[in-house]
Amino acid sequence: MSSILANIESPADVKRLSPSEMESLAAEIRAFLLETISKTGGHLASNLGAVELTLALHYCFDSPRDRFVWDVGHQAYTHKIITGRRDRFPTQRQYKGLSGFPKRSESPHDPFGAGHASTSISAGLGMEVASGIKGEAGRVVAIIGDGSLTGGMAFEALNQAGHLKQNLIVILNDNEMSISENVGAFATFVSRKMTSSYYRGLRKEMADLLSSIPAFGRNILQFARRAEHSLKGFLTPAALFEALGFEYFGPIPGHDLPQMIDIFSNLRSVEGPVLVHVVTRKGKGYPPAEKEPGKFHGVGPFDLKSGATTGGKGGAKSYTAVFGETMVRLGEEDDKIVAITAAMPDGTGLTPFSKRFPQRFFDVGIAEQHALTFAAGLATEGLRPVAAIYSSFTQRGYDQLFHDICLQKLPVTVAMDRGGVVGDDGPTHHGVFDFSFTRHLPELTVMAPKDENELRHMLKTAVYLGRPATLRYPRGAGYGIPLEQELRQIPIGKGEELAGGGDVAIVAIGSGVQPSLQAAMELEKGGIRATVINARFVKPLDRELILAAAGRCGALVTVEENALMGGFGSAVLELLADEGILGLKVKRIGIPDRFIEHGSQEQLRRDLGLDAAGIAATVRELLAN
Numbered sequence: 001m002s003s004i005l006a007n008i009e010s011p012a013d014v015k016r017l018s019p020s021e022m023e024s025l026a027a028e029i030r031a032f033l034l035e036t037i038s039k040t041g042g043h044l045a046s047n048l049g050a051v052e053l054t055l056a057l058h059y060c061f062d063s064p065r066d067r068f069v070w071d072v073g074h075q076a077y078t079h080k081i082i083t084g085r086r087d088r089f090p091t092q093r094q095y096k097g098l099s100g101f102p103k104r105s106e107s108p109h110d111p112f113g114a115g116h117a118s119t120s121i122s123a124g125l126g127m128e129v130a131s132g133i134k135g136e137a138g139r140v141v142a143i144i145g146d147g148s149l150t151g152g153m154a155f156e157a158l159n160q161a162g163h164l165k166q167n168l169i170v171i172l173n174d175n176e177m178s179i180s181e182n183v184g185a186f187a188t189f190v191s192r193k194m195t196s197s198y199y200r201g202l203r204k205e206m207a208d209l210l211s212s213i214p215a216f217g218r219n220i221l222q223f224a225r226r227a228e229h230s231l232k233g234f235l236t237p238a239a240l241f242e243a244l245g246f247e248y249f250g251p252i253p254g255h256d257l258p259q260m261i262d263i264f265s266n267l268r269s270v271e272g273p274v275l276v277h278v279v280t281r282k283g284k285g286y287p288p289a290e291k292e293p294g295k296f297h298g299v300g301p302f303d304l305k306s307g308a309t310t311g312g313k314g315g316a317k318s319y320t321a322v323f324g325e326t327m328v329r330l331g332e333e334d335d336k337i338v339a340i341t342a343a344m345p346d347g348t349g350l351t352p353f354s355k356r357f358p359q360r361f362f363d364v365g366i367a368e369q370h371a372l373t374f375a376a377g378l379a380t381e382g383l384r385p386v387a388a389i390y391s392s393f394t395q396r397g398y399d400q401l402f403h404d405i406c407l408q409k410l411p412v413t414v415a416m417d418r419g420g421v422v423g424d425d426g427p428t429h430h431g432v433f434d435f436s437f438t439r440h441l442p443e444l445t446v447m448a449p450k451d452e453n454e455l456r457h458m459l460k461t462a463v464y465l466g467r468p469a470t471l472r473y474p475r476g477a478g479y480g481i482p483l484e485q486e487l488r489q490i491p492i493g494k495g496e497e498l499a500g501g502g503d504v505a506i507v508a509i510g511s512g513v514q515p516s517l518q519a520a521m522e523l524e525k526g527g528i529r530a531t532v533i534n535a536r537f538v539k540p541l542d543r544e545l546i547l548a549a550a551g552r553c554g555a556l557v558t559v560e561e562n563a564l565m566g567g568f569g570s571a572v573l574e575l576l577a578d579e580g581i582l583g584l585k586v587k588r589i590g591i592p593d594r595f596i597e598h599g600s601q602e603q604l605r606r607d608l609g610l611d612a613a614g615i616a617a618t619v620r621e622l623l624a625n
Contacts (some may be wrong), residue, residue: 335394
């Protein structure tokens with residue numbers, strides 16, 4: 001372990017360091033991050049860019065009395081390392097290890113958990129207001145990246161914070177903007193002067209003096225204020241934030257520790273809401289990440305020397321890749337098809353579409369609500385919009401799905417990537433609620449494919465359905481199923497029977513279908529013959545197929561990677577109840593009523609009984625009782 005980092009057990013240890021030792025610590029932390037993440041995977045580029053910023057904040061403020069609220073958590077690895085979690089850091093995002101995001105139960109230095117974007121300013125404002133009500137000391141600092149600032153919720157919070165005039169400090173970590181040396185130096189000089197107690201005191205004295213003079217003095221004061229604002233607005237992005245009621249400082253270089261420490265120290269005594277614009281570089285200190293920050297945003301294990309990823313499964317394409325290729329195919333056949341993403345063109349597989357049809361591709365930023373209503377607007381004009389959003393992020397657009405799409409019966413396709421358990425990112429990213437929050441919406445068709453080939457047909461089905469539809473598929477590789485060249489539309493509400501047997505009916509949806517088939521083969525070795533149904537649709541259900549299977553079998557098991565409460569299994573139970581089918585043994589397999597922690601998909605499915613062995617065991621137990 002490097003000499004300085006080995007002795008950092010808390011932020012108090014950082015405060016004891018000299019300026020040169022701080023610089024050395026930053027270098028050691030970068031080396032530690034690279035060494036660890038190259039083995040475990042994680043969010044690399046943004047964390048490499050936030051090292052000096054984090055050290056400066058902890059040097060100037062007193063966590064946990066002062067609260068740091070990190071947006072998303074993609075910048076918080078250094079924060080974790082210096083707040084007593086260094087030794088456990090290699091377990092981050094590993095099964096039963098540290099979370100990859102801030103987590104309240106993990107440390108008193110994490111006052112607010114996060115895994116979704118644009119929440120920090122709202123939460124920080126709430127904490128600051130609560131401190132005022134309780135009469136408690138301590139500052140609240142919300143650290144938000146420029147990407148997260150594209151979310152509308154962030155601006156809602158800025159608007160209220162400016163109105164309330166609370167002593168909230170917002171750090172805008174801008175890791176996309178590059179500023180020239182001269183402009184940066186001048187802006188830093190201005191910011192340092194403007195935050196100094198001397199400048200602020202002189203500013204107030206002059207204002208008081210001019211205000212005491214009759215009309216002439218007040219006119220001079222108004223002119224001075226306009227001149228100051230005009231200069232700052234001309235040189236910096238101050239105008240927007242000051243219009244929202246914030247005092248703006250920056251932009252300042254986010255890798256210059258002495259300058260940041262100088263500015264942050266002055267800010268402790270500034271009254272009212274403040275926004276500090278800090279410019280950092282994603283991937284700082286690691287050339288492959290500096291060159292391709294997107295690739296190293298969230299990365300698996302990689303070779304530290306070359307930057308090449310290691311441990312890839314190879315073989316079958318991912319569901320995401322198949323979706324993206326199919327979108328290009330459909331886009332070539334129909335110029336009414338448009339694609340929308342909320343800041344995830346790579347993650348949703350839409351980058352090839354964006355390059356092939358740039359006029360029909362729209363990245364709206366981290367704004368899922370806007371993405372869905374924007375899609376609705378496109379649909380009113382006869383286009384066929386496909387909004388590709390992760391399942392766990394689609395939750396943020398529930399009202400838009402209801403009010404702007406379903407209520408108006410608009411033909412929008414919502415492609416929900418990462419449906420089911422997603423693995424290492426944990427509970428904030430598991431897409432295990434979408435069946436429950438979509439199937440009760442009128443006019444909405446809800447479907448999920450059993451494999452990557454069926455995904456292609458379902459996408460065409462949804463696009464040409466002429467009504468709202470959601471298409472949900474899992475993270476990771478498919479099964480290597482041959483992809484049929486001809487794309488066809490699947491009959492709405494029609495499932496398929498994949499195996500026949502009279503002892504038990506296993507009715508599965510989406511990623512639960514293949515494990516159910518494997519379970520049926522295992523059960524047959526013990527003399528249990530199972531019917532296996534690929535339901536395809538959560539809504540509408542294939543009533544005829546499911547009821548027929550229930551009629552010839554004495555037991556029925558449903559399988560889904562979704563919350564059991566209100567999910568696919570609940571829909572089947574409702575069907576059986578509506579039809580008055582009594583005396584049938586029924587068991588639902590899915591996500592229990594708790595948040596699922598992080599771990600590999602394989603491990604989590606095994607724990608939840610969603611793999612072939614777990615499904616077979618559940619069937620045996622059901623039949624034995």
